[in-house]
Amino acid sequence: MSDWFSDGAPIEAIAADDRAAQYGDGLFETIAIRDGAPRFWDAHVARLQTGAARLGLACPPADVLGRELDAAIDHSGVDGNFATAKLTLSAGRGPRGYQRAADTKAILRVGIFAARPLPAANYRDGVEVRLCTLRLAVQPQLAGLKTLNRLEQVLARAEWQDDRIFEGLMLDTGGQLICGTMSNVFIATESAYVTPAITRCGVSGIMRGRVIAWLQSAGIDCEVRDVGIDELFGADEIFLSNSQSGVIPVRRCGQHEWTVGAGTRQAQALAAANGVPECRS
């Protein structure tokens, strides 16, 4: 049984001249599937469409994306109650050379995978993270997008093998905190939240956007701005956001420890009340 689908049919392989494989020329979305349906679908579609416009790719309309996703879930044999979908939009097939031919046709592929819930202790007691050595390059033209150019994340993730480390935090080359390799980061007190601006580099996570929106709806301020390393280490509480797993407290980074306090619990409660029950501590 294939994990991957395109045009509603299983695929085992992709063309050798696909520009995703030649240049990382494309985008992807990693979407939580819960009770057979994609979570925060509109936000994922919006980010994919924004990214496609910025890269100059033709993105299928939302209804086509939805039909492709549904067909893939139906045919996958994976339990759609708790799964992960990966939508990849490749620039398409093309000859050697950076220039996309005028007739290059973007290709959508959908992968469906079984999801594994995080241990309850992660949500309750928090996780340990590390500070990555690799720093994110500043590239405003790609900042925020989930492109297929992910070597920085691959190399950052290769910095550690210790399974007790859940995630690596990443600074940009200017030394500002940006995000984790697969998550965004929030600093919290009981009544105020801050998350790094994603204007120079980093991925603008879907769960990050939801957390900001939930806080604002609850009348709670969440600043989006630059965050230095001193502010990170001096913070009361730290948590991560991720589209698959929601809000995850951070208890430790090297010699620095944080409590899992009221700010983090409030963010978890908001997430749990808004479609992410797995992150209830």
Place this chain on the structure above:
Amino acid sequence: MSDWFSDGAPIEAIAADDRAAQYGDGLFETIAIRDGAPRFWDAHVARLQTGAARLGLACPPADVLGRELDAAIDHSGVDGNFATAKLTLSAGRGPRGYQRAADTKAILRVGIFAARPLPAANYRDGVEVRLCTLRLAVQPQLAGLKTLNRLEQVLARAEWQDDRIFEGLMLDTGGQLICGTMSNVFIATESAYVTPAITRCGVSGIMRGRVIAWLQSAGIDCEVRDVGIDELFGADEIFLSNSQSGVIPVRRCGQHEWTVGAGTRQAQALAAANGVPECRS
């Protein structure tokens, strides 16, 4: 007939979970094939091996790379007297996630393509280039390497459609000249040469390395250092280097014009005398 080969056999497709297609996790080399043999083979192998070491990939030894290349040329049906080979080293197949599993096995693919010589006028009169709007991000951990993360070059190349523009010059985010989208850049006078350092970003081109070495062997100084935009526009002569086409004079960039002078002619003559006859003006 396939353009692509792996393990000595034609391939039409690659696995959907290949990390080259998922994350651009890999490297490539574009090699000129002349008279049935790869030009500057040792330099291409050395760059691929250096890149593999820096990305943590296992690179096949030189003799295996050579056998795979020869088999691909033999089976391709392409005229090996004037062709282009593309060697791709993918990190290999793997499940979703940035972390490479311990048993991930790098995959070598070889593409063989007919090459087209540049018009003689390009070598004789020089080419027109433009200055790209997109600036290269500063990422020392990837600088110099020809990785499969090439979205910056794709977006820079998409900035123009005018076929009269041969190449786009790229600055880094600090405003220093780095390279072209598919070439390196040299500044020349009759007796002195300068080419930008490739330590923060950019690809360390094979032809660039050859030109520097030929100049040095001839007792001519070639400085490798930062080059600002004012120095570029104030230079006597400018030329490009590219592994497929050698040394190409630049005559114009927007309102700036350069002569094709003795410095460029000397570099062309050195290239022509050292295995790149096509760039004789």
